[in-house]
Amino acid sequence: MMSLDFLVGFTVFMLALIMVVSMVPGLLAGLESSGIDYDAVAYRTGVILAEDPGWPVYPPWEMKTGAYKDEIERMGLAVSKETPNILLSTKVDAFFNGSFFTEDDYRNKAIFGDIPYSYNVSLRDKDLTYNYATGDTPPSGRGYIRRAVKIKEPGVANISYNSSFNETTLDASKPRIFTVRLNFSQLLDPSVGPAYRIDPRTEPVNITITEFGRYLNRTDNPGENAKLKDVAFYKMDPTRPMPRFTRIPFSYNTMDPDLYTLFLDRTPNDLVPETEVSDNISLVLKPAATSIFTLDQNSILDIRFTFDDGVPQKTFMNGTYLYDYDNVTCPPLKPAVLEVAIW
Amino acid sequence: MVNDGGQLYTMEGVAAGIIMLLTAYIVISTTSVYTPGDTHITDMQLEQLGSDVLAMMDTPDTNGTKSDLETFVNDDNST
Numbered sequence: 001m002m003s004l005d006f007l008v009g010f011t012v013f014m015l016a017l018i019m020v021v022s023m024v025p026g027l028l029a030g031l032e033s034s035g036i037d038y039d040a041v042a043y044r045t046g047v048i049l050a051e052d053p054g055w056p057v058y059p060p061w062e063m064k065t066g067a068y069k070d071e072i073e074r075m076g077l078a079v080s081k082e083t084p085n086i087l088l089s090t091k092v093d094a095f096f097n098g099s100f101f102t103e104d105d106y107r108n109k110a111i112f113g114d115i116p117y118s119y120n121v122s123l124r125d126k127d128l129t130y131n132y133a134t135g136d137t138p139p140s141g142r143g144y145i146r147r148a149v150k151i152k153e154p155g156v157a158n159i160s161y162n163s164s165f166n167e168t169t170l171d172a173s174k175p176r177i178f179t180v181r182l183n184f185s186q187l188l189d190p191s192v193g194p195a196y197r198i199d200p201r202t203e204p205v206n207i208t209i210t211e212f213g214r215y216l217n218r219t220d221n222p223g224e225n226a227k228l229k230d231v232a233f234y235k236m237d238p239t240r241p242m243p244r245f246t247r248i249p250f251s252y253n254t255m256d257p258d259l260y261t262l263f264l265d266r267t268p269n270d271l272v273p274e275t276e277v278s279d280n281i282s283l284v285l286k287p288a289a290t291s292i293f294t295l296d297q298n299s300i301l302d303i304r305f306t307f308d309d310g311v312p313q314k315t316f317m318n319g320t321y322l323y324d325y326d327n328v329t330c331p332p333l334k335p336a337v338l339e340v341a342i343w
Numbered sequence: 344m345v346n347d348g349g350q351l352y353t354m355e356g357v358a359a360g361i362i363m364l365l366t367a368y369i370v371i372s373t374t375s376v377y378t379p380g381d382t383h384i385t386d387m388q389l390e391q392l393g394s395d396v397l398a399m400m401d402t403p404d405t406n407g408t409k410s411d412l413e414t415f416v417n418d419d420n421s422t
Contacts, residue, residue, distance in 0.1 A: 003349045004345075004349065005349020005351075005352045005353050008349075008352070008356070009352035009353040010352075011356070012356040012357050012359075013360055015360065016361070017363060019363075020363045020364065020367045023371070039387075039388075043391070046391075085398055086402065145388060145391065146392055147392070147395050148398075150402060192406060325406070330405065332405050333402065
């Protein structure tokens with residue numbers, strides 16, 4: 001016959017045992033679900049930035065100006081869908097522009113989190129040419145992803161002294177016209193991969209003329225420099241029945257660093273400088289300007305530098321320089337590291 | 344019939360219950376259990392980084408040249 005005391009004692013023991021056993025499953029769920037979430041969101045943001053060119057792709061999102069910022073759906077840094085982990089330098093510069101994008105823009109167009117996460121996105125390369133970071137300083141308990149990437153930078157046309165452009169036999173009264181020709185059907189040839197392609201619609205066109213002093217007419221005008229009268233843009237559509245070059249309307253006498261920069265002997269100028277040049281000319285035409293020119297993939301764009309000093313002319317620089325893959329130096333892809341932290 | 348002969352049983356039960364609860368509390372509050380699921384995330388981060396580095400080593404830096412990986416494999420040295 002069981003005593004009542006034994007039963008009471010046994011009941012107390014069983015109750016305690018049941019409580020312990022019900023606590024044991026809680027030991028296996030040792031992770032906080034919000035902790036996993038940070039890593040997942042960081043990984044997704046890393047994929048969007050490193051492997052996605054963004055949306056809209058063409059016309060590219062990095063060229064949207066202030067009023068059209070809402071048309072950007074997604075900010076991605078890749079050159080194209082076919083080239084993951086290869087980033088375009090113009091997209092990188094646009095993405096890290098803290099004065100154009102607010103924190104909400106980054107959250108809505110790159111992170112896509114259900115709650116407003118804090119973030120830190122950074123891109124660094126070995127010699128710190130690229131040393132961008134945006135967002136707050138990450139604490140120790142954060143979700144994190146690191147991607148190895150390469151950055152594609154725009155090509156530069158370095159035109160030093162070349163005797164084929166030094167036409168000493170030209171008529172002394174005619175103005176000298178030096179043309180840089182961009183044949184889009186050649187540049188956008190699909191046989192060149194997107195990671196190595198020169199695309200003036202999305203990357204700046206950089207023309208640097210050095211050693212200009214060697215083109216000067218030292219015999220007739222010793223010690224005098226030639227005057228660059230203007231820089232003009234002409235386009236031609238070779239697919240039309242009678243193709244010819246037409247001058248592109250542009251605000252040539254307004255200096256707008258978002259559209260172009262022109263440096264004559266390291267002094268900035270507009271495109272109708274009428275100034276003497278002695279050593280070098282540097283023109284960078286930004287993709288925002290090329291998009292105004294309404295060119296398509298068959299167009300030919302001419303950039304004509306006209307030197308006119310009256311009679312006698314002070315320079316012999318004349319001719320056409322082809323801006324193509326043989327002449328333009330494309331810098332090698334730069335390895336870099338992209339890190340995304342979310343907390 | 345009702346006496347204090349079984350008080351020891353009750354006290355034993357209560358003591359056993361208290362010991363179980365105390366042990367479970369001490370175990371949970373002092374250690375963090377490292378479950379196998381934890382390593383998935385760090386493994387994934389490393390796997391992604393390794394895959395990226397391999398892909399970048401296999402990308403030529405200029406058009407038409409050999410990638411670093413091709414050079415290493417072909418020439419068997421590190422230049």
